[in-house]
Amino acid sequence: MGVDLNKDPTFFDRADAHIRQANEHCADTGRGKVSASLMYGCARFQAWNAATWAKDVEDMKARRDETVRYFVEQYQAMLEENLDDYIGNFAQYMQQEDPPKPTSTILERYAAGERSFASGDFGDQTHDLAGATLDDADFSGCLIVADFRGASLQRVSFRNANVKTCDFTGADLQDASFEGAAIDGARFDGASLSGASFTGASDQGHIYAPNELPDRCDHGHMPDT
CATH class of the missing domain: 1.10.287.3020 (Helix Hairpins)
Incomplete structure (x- = not known):
């Protein structure tokens, strides 16, 4: 035409x-x-x-x-x-774009006032929590796979949780607890760890001592040889 x-x-x-x-x-x-x-x-x-x-x-x-x-x-x-x-x-x-990440139910529940997610199984998907505010949430005993980059996680409890491969790059983890947690492959590059506790956390067979923190310039703590 x-x-x-x-x-x-x-x-x-x-x-x-x-x-x-x-x-x-x-x-x-x-x-x-x-x-x-x-x-x-x-x-x-x-x-x-x-x-x-x-x-x-x-x-x-x-x-x-x-x-x-x-x-x-x-x-x-x-x-x-x-x-x-x-x-x-x-x-x-018709270039195929990456599908948008599904909205995490964690954000919806947190926005509704819920703070306790203890012992929950959140390993069904990679939860997109980048930049989210989840201060004072309780993920103790949880299995979770998530992108926490830049998130505010002050005073959050990950005690005895499985956070393997989670990305905490640039997150605010002030006074957060990872005591007894499995943190294999988790990233803490540039994260704020003031007051955070990793006592008893495990990473590739290494058990964290009191006051020991993960390497924030690498993908995680490498076991001593």
Whole structure:
């Protein structure tokens, strides 16, 4: 379908505006339903458009089939043009993005006022808790796999918990307790560990002594050889 932009320079601006509105509806409605509404709205507008051309109702009746053929042909030409464009540029237009991480139920429960998650099993997924505020939460005895990067975890208890491979990079762990916890593979790079306790925590066979802290410049404490 050829468009003379000299005669209609805002053609694609208007088309893009319709597409943006359709995309906004897709945020809370299925694409199929949005598509059906969009086609119906277009058909309704074109019926009104055809009525404005007609001298009277008899003229509109006489031109009905001609009008249908015109719009069907125009739509088919536009659809074929855009299908061919997507076929020719499929890899560019349909780049697969990483799916968003699911919202952690931990955040929802914390926001509702819950603070005790003791002995819970949160190993079903990698919980995205980066940047979260979970001060005073109790994860003692839990199994948890989580991204805690930059999180505020002041006074949080991970006593006897399994936090293997969790990422605490840059987290605020002031006065947090990891006593007796399994911290194999956990990262503490740049974390604030003021007042934190790791007494009895285990990492690759190493048992932490009182006042001993993990290496915050590496992936974890390496056992003594």
